[in-house]
Structure formats: structure tokens, C-alpha cells
């Protein structure tokens with residue numbers, strides 16, 4: 001024997017309220033949507049039919065119920081039985097089950113959302129197709145009654161009445177209803193009134209005053225408003241470029257209308273990730289909403305839209321560059337991360353970055369283009385600290401260096417090389433910068449080396465070898481340079497010192513020993529008066545103290561993290577120097 005499923009309506013309402021919709025507030029949207037759809041259906045039969053929705057909030061009606069009336073197509077008695085009393089039944093799908101063009105609804109569950117705030121829903125309707133007026137009344141337990149009553153209503157259309165459930169009065173009061181209708185329905189193509197107040201506007205506000213509207217919905221003055229459209233999905237709107245201060249990790253949140261009904265104001269996925277500094281406001285006729293109607297279905301079509309909108313923003317950037325260079329440079333500075341990330345794969349964006357984006361260089365902030373013009377090729381260091389350490393030295397020798405230590409810098413420069421050839425940019429090793437430094441006067445070097453015998457213990461303790469050189473600025477006495485291998489060895493050594501397990505410490509120790517030569521080079525500047533005086537010292541203890549102090553100072557300058565051994569050296573040398581200074585008074 002065949003049976004049909006029994007459905008527990010309370011269970012379904014609980015499911016909707018707790019798991020599908022984010023808040024009972026959606027009841028207002030669902031009722032509005034049904035009213036607008038009914039008007040759309042009627043206009044298909046009678047193009048000149050009136051189109052108006054009127055809402056009477058519960059606190060202004062005599063019996064404390066909320067009423068929403070429309071001049072839509074209405075329902076016949078058999079439609080009431082068929083559509084209102086069967087879950088999932090809808091008039092908005094065709095025989096094949098596809099959502100019908102022009103309608104907002106499609107699932108056949110929206111009316112149930114009325115039970116999120118009402119204990120009883122009553123409907124009175126007269127169909128444009130003829131037949132007597134009907135009444136339908138249902139409670140949240142799933143009991144309903146239908147009654148033909150031709151005197152119930154004279155005009156074609158429908159009135160729905162909600163009897164508030166316990167603790168839900170505030171959802172049906174004027175202030176909340178007004179706010180909800182304005183939020184969801186402001187742009188609907190029919191007149192919607194709450195009491196006497198019309199809440200809909202005829203024009204799309206982003207067409208009449210794009211910047212003003214942007215400031216209103218974003219809460220800040222946009223940098224620019226770019227008109228966008230994707231005709232294939234009936235999408236039109238504006239992409240707002242935000243002013244400085246958006247975090248690249250910020251979630252995208254776009255304001256999306258579907259057939260002029262608000263889906264949400266924090267919809268994701270409308271633009272590619274790189275465009276994190278752009279917020280869209282769009283209306284679309286055919287992107288798919290999820291069943292809660294609070295977000296968009298992440299399907300192939302949305303991906304195509306994402307790509308197309310990304311392209312339009314990018315084209316705008318290129319056009320801006322041609323027409324308003326000042327603004328382009330301001331924009332680049334505000335949103336360089338997103339634009340750089342796009343430049344990795346897009347040649348025109350790369351050229352924009354090359355022309356406009358300021359990089360830190362030994363000649364101050366400069367664009368790649370300026371820098372190339374001056375030096376021919378871009379010599380860069382891929383590490384911010386290394387750059388900061390070597391920049392003053394390189395600059396004093398007339399060598400141009402660029403800091404490529406920030407996100408996407410390396411990839412941008414590699415792409416520049418791929419397009420313009422190997423001469424465009426090249427990574428330099430710190431040793432190359434050192435090679436550009438001059439040799440010291442032989443007698444100064446000889447005297448210095450003779451003194452350094454007294455500091456052998458200190459140098460060994462810090463795995464450091466001294467290289468005397470002659471360079472500007474003379475005020476900089478020492479420079480500490482590490483190679484990657486040396487850095488690794490320092491790490492292994494430190495791990496060995498901290499390891500509890502002796503076997504592990506031994507293994508780490510043997511790894512550290514395997515690399516030949518000292519891990520660090522302390523480049524002493526023989527032009528510095530301090531280093532010259534070091535060469536003339538006679539007290540071995542003072543030589544040791546001076547070398548260790550120079551080492552610690554150079555380490556601090558290099559901004560590398562201090563290890564426990566380094567902190568101990570800093571304390572020791574500082575206190576010893578202080579001691580001597582006080583003694584010499």
C-alpha cells in the first residue's frame with residue numbers, strides 16, 4: 001500500500017527559524033516578495049493593472065494584527081488548497097521545475113516564514129482569473145481552513161494578516177516594519193507603502209547620485225564609483241573603490257539586489273580576491289540565491305560574473321592611468337597590495353605598478369621606472385632587514401639598491417624580468433655590496449689585524465670573522481653580514497644550546513660544525529675614527545671589549561633577532577664600558 005509522508009509543521013518552522021533564516025526579520029521580505037510576484041503575474045495577464053502593496057503595522061490596527069495587501073493576481077479556491085496548503089508547492093516554477101523568469105520566489109516555503117513571528121496567518125483573496133473571493137486561515141501547528149466568501153473582498157488582490165505570536169509584537173510594530181521594508185524593498189518596481197508613507201523609489205539611487213549613494217551605504221566617502229554591468233545575468237550597478245585603510249584580509253562584502261529585492265549587504269564572491277578594496281552594489285536578474293535568500297549560490301555563473309567584474313575594475317584602472325595620473329598614483333599607494341598581486345599575472349597592471357608604485361630604494365621612495373631610468377637595471381635585496389642594513393653603505397658608494405622584501409615584490413620583479421629580459425632586474429647578494437667597498441690603507445689594516453689577535457676569543461664565541469674595509473659613511477664603524485648558510489648554522493647552534501635531549505644536542509652540534517668558515521663577517525670601516533683608534537690600542541682587555549661592543553652594535557643595526565648569547569654580550573660590553581667610563585672620570 002502506498003503512503004505519503006506526514007509533515008510536522010512545527011518541526012519545519014523550527015528548522016526554518018533556527019537553521020535556514022538568520023533572523024525572524026525575513027518574514028517581511030518573504031511577504032513583500034509574494035506581493036510583488038503576484039503583481040508581476042497579474043501584469044502578465046493585464047498589463048495596465050495597478051501595482052501597489054500596502055502594509056498596516058500591528059500597532060496601528062484595531063485588532064493588533066499586521067496586514068499586507070496587494071493588487072496582485074490573487075488566488076482561486078483551488079489554488080488556495082493547492083498552493084498555500086502544500087509545502088514546497090509554488091506557482092513560480094514551470095512544468096519542468098525551473099524557476100520562472102520575472103518571479104522572486106521559487107521554492108514554495110516563503111509563506112511559512114510568517115510563522116516565525118505569527119501564531120496564525122489569515123488570507124483573503126480574489127483572483128484576477130475570476131471566481132468568488134476566498135478566505136484561508138492557518139495556525140503554526142499545520143491546521144487550516146478554507147472558506148468561499150464572495151463578500152470578503154471586492155477588488156482583485158490579496159490581503160494577508162498576521163496574528164503576532166507570543167513575544168513577537170515588536171517584529172510587527174511600525175518602526176521595525178518600516179525599517180525592514182525600506183531595507184529589503186526600497187528599490188522594488190512597485191509602490192510599497194507602510195501606512196501612508198511610500199518607501200520605494202522609482203530611480204536606482206546609484207544611477208542618480210553614485211558617490212552620494214556610495215557614501216550612504218559604505219559609511220565613508222568612496223575613492224571612486226565605477227559603473228559596472230554584466231548583461232548576460234542582467235546585472236547593473238556600481239563598483240566602489242574604497243579610500244585607504246582597507247585591510248587586504250578584510251572580508252569582501254557587497255550589496256546585492258536580486259530583481260530589485262535586497263539579498264544582503266555582506267555578500268561574498270562577487271569580485272576576485274585581489275580587488276579587496278572594491279565594494280559593489282549591484283542588481284541582478286538571474287544570479288541564484290540560496291534557499292535562505294541571504295547569499296548567492298557559488299556556481300559557475302557567479303565565477304563568470306566575478307571574472308567579468310574584476311576585468312571591468314582593472315580596465316578602469318588602466319583608463320584612469322591614461323587620464324588622471326595623479327589619482328592613479330594616490331590609488332596605487334592606498335591599495336598597493338591588491339594591485340601588486342594582480343600585476344603578477346597581468347602585464348598592464350605590471351606596467352602600472354612599474355610606473356606608479358613607490359618602492360623603498362637607496363635614493364628614497366622611487367617607482368621601478370624612475371629607478372631603472374637612473375640605474376638601468378634594478379638591483380634588489382629580497383629581505384627588508386638586509387636592505388636597511390646595507391642601504392646606507394651602498395648609497396655612500398653610489399650603488400643603487402631596491403628593497404624587495406614586501407609581499408609580492410619578488411614575483412613582480414621576476415615578472416618584469418620575464419617580460420623585459422634579464423637586464424631589467426637582478427637580485428644582489430650582500431657579498432656583492434661588500435665587494436664594492438674599498439681596500440683600507442695597508443698600514444691601518446696591518447695594525448688592526450695585529451690588535452685583533454687579542455679579540456680572537458670574542459670573535460670565535462660569535463662565530464665571526466673580521467674583514468677590514470674602507471667605506472662611507474665614516475660614522476658607521478662596523479657592519480655585520482651573514483650568509484644564508486651562516487644564518488642556518490646560528491639557528492642550529494641555538495637549538496642545540498636549548499635542547500634538553502643530549503643526543504639531539506650532539507647531533508645538532510655536529511651539523512653546525514659541518515659548515516666551513518665563520519658564519520658572520522664583521523666588516524670594520526677603517527675610515528671610522530673609532531676603528532682607527534682600535535688599531536692603536538695597547539690594552540688587550542680593552543681591545544676585546546671594543547670588538548665585542550662593535551659586534552653587538554652592528555648586530556643591533558642589522559635588526560636581526562638577538563639570541564641569548566647576544567643579549568649576554570650586550571649586557572657585558574655595556575656594563576664594562578660603563579665601568580671604564582666611570583673609572584676614567
Ligand SMILES: Nc1ncnc2c1ncn2[C@@H]1O[C@H](COP(=O)(O)OP(=O)(O)OP(=O)(O)O)[C@@H](O)[C@H]1O
Nearest residue numbers: 034038074083090091105106107108109110111158
Ligand atoms: N500575495 C499572494 N498573492 C497571490 N499568490 C500568493 C501570494 N502569496 C503566496 N501566493 C501563492 O502561494 C505560493 C506559495 O508561496 P510561498 O511564499 O510559500 O512560496 P514561493 O513564493 O512560491 O517561493 P519561495 O519559497 O521562494 O518564496 C506562491 O507560489 C503563490 O502562488
